[in-house]
Structures are given as structure tokens and as C-alpha cells.
Amino acid sequence: MKLLDKLFGKTKKEVPPPISEEDRQVIANSLLFDSEWYCKEYGYGKYLDAASHYLKIGWLEGKNPSKFFSTTDYQKKNPDVDINPLLHFEKFGVKEKRYRAEIENVLPEILARHPDCKTELKDGLLRIRITNACNAKCRYCGVRCTFGDEATHAMIPSWYYELCKPIYDKIGVVLITGGDAFFAKESFNYMKFMSENFPQITLMTESNGIAFNEKFQELAMNNLFKTHFSINASSADIFAKSCWDSDDSATAKKMFPLMIRNIKNYVEKLKKADKLCFAPDLSMVINKDNVDDILSFVELSLELHAGFIVFFFDYSENDMSKEFFTNPEISRPAMKTLMELERVLAEKIIIYFRLWTPTGEAAALQQEVEAIPIDELNAKYAKILKMATGRSIAGELKRRNEIRRAQGKKELSMVDDISPSLHLRQETDREICFAPWNEIDLYPDGRMDFCGWFEQTLNIKDFIQRDDNGKEFVDWEKILNSFEYASARYRILHDDFRGCQVCCPMNSVKSPVEAVTKYNFDRTR
Numbered sequence: 001m002k003l004l005d006k007l008f009g010k011t012k013k014e015v016p017p018p019i020s021e022e023d024r025q026v027i028a029n030s031l032l033f034d035s036e037w038y039c040k041e042y043g044y045g046k047y048l049d050a051a052s053h054y055l056k057i058g059w060l061e062g063k064n065p066s067k068f069f070s071t072t073d074y075q076k077k078n079p080d081v082d083i084n085p086l087l088h089f090e091k092f093g094v095k096e097k098r099y100r101a102e103i104e105n106v107l108p109e110i111l112a113r114h115p116d117c118k119t120e121l122k123d124g125l126l127r128i129r130i131t132n133a134c135n136a137k138c139r140y141c142g143v144r145c146t147f148g149d150e151a152t153h154a155m156i157p158s159w160y161y162e163l164c165k166p167i168y169d170k171i172g173v174v175l176i177t178g179g180d181a182f183f184a185k186e187s188f189n190y191m192k193f194m195s196e197n198f199p200q201i202t203l204m205t206e207s208n209g210i211a212f213n214e215k216f217q218e219l220a221m222n223n224l225f226k227t228h229f230s231i232n233a234s235s236a237d238i239f240a241k242s243c244w245d246s247d248d249s250a251t252a253k254k255m256f257p258l259m260i261r262n263i264k265n266y267v268e269k270l271k272k273a274d275k276l277c278f279a280p281d282l283s284m285v286i287n288k289d290n291v292d293d294i295l296s297f298v299e300l301s302l303e304l305h306a307g308f309i310v311f312f313f314d315y316s317e318n319d320m321s322k323e324f325f326t327n328p329e330i331s332r333p334a335m336k337t338l339m340e341l342e343r344v345l346a347e348k349i350i351i352y353f354r355l356w357t358p359t360g361e362a363a364a365l366q367q368e369v370e371a372i373p374i375d376e377l378n379a380k381y382a383k384i385l386k387m388a389t390g391r392s393i394a395g396e397l398k399r400r401n402e403i404r405r406a407q408g409k410k411e412l413s414m415v416d417d418i419s420p421s422l423h424l425r426q427e428t429d430r431e432i433c434f435a436p437w438n439e440i441d442l443y444p445d446g447r448m449d450f451c452g453w454f455e456q457t458l459n460i461k462d463f464i465q466r467d468d469n470g471k472e473f474v475d476w477e478k479i480l481n482s483f484e485y486a487s488a489r490y491r492i493l494h495d496d497f498r499g500c501q502v503c504c505p506m507n508s509v510k511s512p513v514e515a516v517t518k519y520n521f522d523r524t525r
Contacts, residue, residue: 019056026090027051027065029496031110031117031487032103033086034066041067059084068106074099094484103483110486116493117486123172123410124438125420127452128160130187132444134179136208136255138232139245140285140316153179155444157186159460161193163474167440168198172410173420175204178444182211188219195223199408202226204420209259217266221273224404226417227266227280228310231259234296242289260304267304276305277399283310287317288327291334295384298341298351302387307396308350308418311338315356323360335361339369344381348391350418421451436489440480450485453504457484 027033028051035050042063044050054063059071065086074085078098081088093099111118132153134141155178168174174194181187182205194203204226212220212229220227233239236256244252263280270276282301286294294311301309313334318326325331335353342351354362378385393414401411415423421439424431435451442448446459463474479485488499 019052023084023087024051024055025496026087026498027055027084029491029494029498030065030086030090031114031483031490032066032069032089034068037066038063055084055087059086068103068110070102073102094487107481107483107486110483111481114486114490117489118481119437119485119489121167121170121438121440121480124170124440125173125175126164126167126171127175127177127421127439127441128155128164128190129178129441129443130155130160130176130181130190131178131184133183134208135183135210136180136243137245138208138230138243138285140287140314141245153444154184154186155442157190158472159442160190163460163464163472164442166474166476168194168201171201172412173202173204173416175206175420177206180211181205181207182216183207188215191216191219191223191225195219199223200410202404202409202412204228206230208255209262210255212259212262212266214265217262217269220266221269221275221278224275224278224400224407224409226278226307228283229259229263229280230283230285231256231263231300232284233290234293234300238290238293242287242293243285263304271305275403277307277396277403279305279307281308281310282306283312285312285314286331286334287314288330291330294334294337295381298384299387302349302384306349308352308393310355311351311353312356318358322358324358325361332361332365336365336369339365340372340377341381341384343369343374344377344385345388347393348388350393352418355422432492436485436492448479450488451500451504453501454488455499455501457488457499458482 028035033051033054036046038044038050038054038058039046039048042058044053054065058065062072064071069086069089071085074089074093075081078085078088078093081093089099176187176191178184184190191203191205194201202225203220203223205220206228207230209229209231212227219225231239232243233256236253239256240249240252244255246252263282267276267279270278282297282304284290284294284297290297298309311334313325313331318331335357338351338353342353345351397412397414397417400417404411421435423434425434425437433451435454437450439450440448441450441452442460446461447456448458448460449456458479460474460479463479464472465474466472491498
């Protein structure tokens with residue numbers, strides 16, 4: 001009778017709400033749910049939809065979803081919860097830090113049962129967002145509110161000097177980014193520290209180039225940095241109009257020549273040192289004010305011997321979660337031009353643009369471009385082709401790795417060199433996103449994720465301990481194989497991408513190297 005009362009209640013208010021497919025998936029793809037155990041433990045047939053049964057009926061009968069989670073214990077310790085306990089824990093309890101000690105106690109056994117949900121971060125990526133502050137005012141910047149205020153938006157230096165030390169021997173790349181990689185007061189000292197103490201790691205930087213002065217240039221050249229500069233235009237006038245978010249166009253027009261001068265000086269240094277293959281990568285955000293600047297930008301990039309050229313479509317002008325561009329009259333011709341350049345420059349230099357692209361746009365445009373005779377495209381882009389004479393994607397990668405090897409650094413694959421955080425890893429039967437197993441992102445406020453396009457997951461502050469001498473440290477095993485990270489990996493292994501943002505570039509293409517392999521797969525080998 002009690003069960004009937006629980007199931008149907010005595011009033012309309014007590015009738016359980018209908019079960020959604022989304023909630024069923026939450027249960028089915030929980031690391032704390034074991035359908036095989038559930039059916040065996042409670043005497044059900046193996047073909048039972050165990051997730052639905054537990055979600056609708058089992059929890060009301062006091063049944064457990066696995067030996068790792070107690071329905072009644074969760075209810076007892078959380079009397080405010082009046083829905084399925086595991087559903088509540090997965091949707092709310094984890095973030096609210098409920099039942100944490102109980103889960104920590106069984107986590108080793110859970111991970112032993114699911115070793116594919118663990119990681120050692122082998123040859124992985126550590127992204128240090130060293131500051132949120134910046135010395136530029138890009139109108140489409142995601143940070144937005146931290147212009148110039150470095151002091152209050154910088155990461156605590158001891159985090160990357162001391163707390164991250166235990167994982168430096170595991171990883172292959174440290175990507176230093178943020179508002180601007182070279183703007184933080186501690187940037188130079190940290191980059192020098194890493195270069196001297198962990199020379200096997202490749203340092204990558206993301207910047208606008210304004211603060212990339214002589215001392216940074218020498219450090220980057222001597223230590224084989226992989227640099228990326230967002231310059232966004234081919235001239236000061238276009239930069240002021242299309243990038244700078246301010247009425248102060250005079251300042252923008254002063255900044256742009258400084259950026260270009262710094263990059264040119266750096267390229268000259270690399271050339272003299274026979275390291276031109278480490279020339280910076282350059283990027284541009286396409287919007288209505290610079291859409292006619294694409295070819296001039298490519299020409300400037302080739303003049304600066306850019307390693308590869310990146311284009312993004314301005315997300316403030318296009319809803320990248322949609323199937324098609326918001327402003328197709330602007331964006332579609334631009335994308336077609338990029339596809340044509342990609343085809344013409346195949347094997348010579350990478351035109352990298354298949355990021356944040358509405359999923360319905362690419363296929364039709366690709367067919368149009370494929371139908372154009374290559375001789376016609378070669379004639380159309382003759383000037384650009386001439387500027388790219390002698391360039392070789394494969395050859396330059398080979399040369400970079402030769403120099404890396406000679407200086408004791410780890411060699412990088414093509415995909416790691418192009419996009420260290422956006423690529424796939426090979427499983428036995430398929431490819432899945434690299435990030436949950438091989439990346440850690442650390443933010444100035446302590447946020448610590450395995451990907452910038454995943455919901456906020458952990459905070460390093462929650463893991464800081466002190467030894468007997470009062471020195472701070474963190475247990476990276478607890479972080480890397482925390483319940484939160486392991487759960488996300490388990491879901492992704494089951495094609496459940498809950499937590500992944502819609503705007504993630506991995507939603508747009510099967511792999512970021514599709515642009516690389518489109519016309520000549522062999523060049524990636």
C-alpha cells in the first residue's frame with residue numbers, strides 16, 4: 001500500500017511527473033548507474049530498461065542504482081530532495097558538493113571498474129590563462145570587462161610556479177593565453193622559468209602582439225615558442241574600423257603599426273637564426289567591416305611568413321549555434337573565398353577556418369568550390385600563389401621537429417602543432433574528443449576545466465592543501481581523476497555530450513584537421 005501511495009499518491013499533487021528521455025539519459029549515462037548489476041541484484045531479466053525502471057519505480061522501492069550509490073542514504077542525508085536521488089545528485093548534487101565524502105570513498109573502486117575514464121595527462125596540454133586583462137579593446141572579445149586592469153585579473157603566480165609543477169613532466173605543451181599572453185606582469189618571468197626548467201615542453205602563446213617587445217622576441221626565438229597573433233586586419237584603418245571597440249580610432253591606428261613592427265622584427269630574427277619555420281600564426285575575425293580585406297590579410301600573412309592563417313567568423317554577427325549564417329550575404333561569400341584559398345594553397349600553407357561555423361553552411365559551398373577547375377582558381381589567386389612559392393606544410397613541420405629534437409623538446413604531430421586543444425584521439429572503434437583526457441585549463445579565478453567549451457567543473461582552490469611546513473600543494477591525481485572529470489569522460493564515451501557548449505568548434509566539424517586533410521591527406525603524415 002505504501003508503494004502505491006508513493007507511486008500514485010492520494011492527491012493530484014502527489015502524482016509523479018512524467019519521465020523525460022533527457023532524465024533517462026542522465027541515469028543511464030551516470031558513472032553511478034550499473035544496469036547489469038541492477039538487473040542481477042534485483043532479479044530482473046537482462047533485457048529490462050533498467051535506467052527507466054530505476055528512474056520511475058526502483059528508487060521508490062528503495063533500490064540502488066549500483067553498489068556505489070545508496071538511494072536511502074542519499075534521501076536521509078538530503079531530506080529536501082523529493083525526486084529520484086541519483087537524478088538529483090547528477091543534475092544538482094554534484095555541483096552543490098552533496099554526498100562528496102561518500103563518493104570519494106568508492107571512487108577508487110569505480111575507476112578500477114572503468115579504467116578508460118582515467119587519465120595520466122600523457123603528452124597533454126596545460127592551458128594557463130595567465131591574465132584576463134588586455135591592452136587592446138576588440139569589440140568581439142569574450143572577456144570584455146578587464147581592459148587594462150591587470151592587477152586584479154592576473155592568476156596567482158604560485159599556482160603556475162608551484163602547484164602545477166607535478167604535471168609539467170607529463171605534458172607536451174603549455175599554452176599561455178588569457179586577455180593577452182604577454183601583458184601580465186609575470187609573463188616574462190614565467191616563460192623564462194618554463195624555458196629553463198622544463199625545456200622539453202613547447203610553449204605556445206596567444207596574443208595581439210602589442211606587448212611582444214624585444215626581450216619577449218629573443219626569449220621566444222631561443223626557446224622555440226609557437227606564437228599566435230590576432231591582428232585582424234591588413235591595415236590600421238581597417239583594424240580601427242573592424243576590431244577596436246572604441247571611438248578612439250587614433251589609438252587603434254597607433255596600435256596596429258606597433259603590432260606589425262613587433263611581428264616583422266621577430267620574423268627577421270627567426271630568419272637570421274635559420275628558424276623561419278617557427279614564424280607566428282596569424283588570425284583575423286571576419287565581420288561586416290573587414291569582409292573585403294580577406295585577400296589583403298592573406299597577402300600580409302604570407303609576407304610575414306605566417307606558419308598558418310586562421311579565420312573566425314564574428315560570433316556577435318552570427319549565431320554559431322544555428323544551421324546557417326545570420327548574415328549570409330556577408331559571411332557566405334567570405335567562406336567560399338576561404339575554401340577556394342584552402343584548395344589553391346593545399347600543401348603550401350594551411351588556411352584554417354572550420355571553427356565556429358554554422359553546420360548547414362559548409363557542404364553546399366564545398367560542392368561549389370569543388371566544381372571549379374583548379375586552373376581557374378590558380379589564375380584567380382595567382383599573386384597569392386606566387387607569394388607562397390617554396391612553402392611546404394609538411395616540410396616546415398619536419399624542420400620544426402628537427403630543431404625541437406636538437407634542443408631537447410618533444411616532437412609534435414601535425415595536429416598538435418596546428419591546434420593543440422581541438423582534435424580527436426583514436427579509440428579502438430572510433431575517434432573522440434581529445435580534451436577530457438589530455439587537457440587542463442586553469443583560469444585566474446581558479447576555475448579548472450579540461451576544456452574551455454565545457455561547463456565549469458572544478459576550482460583549484462578546493463584542492464589546495466598545506467604540508468607540515470605550511471607549503472601549499474595539490475594532489476593532481478585527485479584532480480585529473482576526480483569524480484567530475486571521470487563522469488564527463490564516461491558520458492562522452494557513451495555519446496552523451498551534456499556539459500559541452502553548443503558553440504564548441506568540435507560540434508562544427510568531425511575534426512579540426514579536416515581543413516588540413518581536405519585536398520591531400522598525405523601531407524599530414
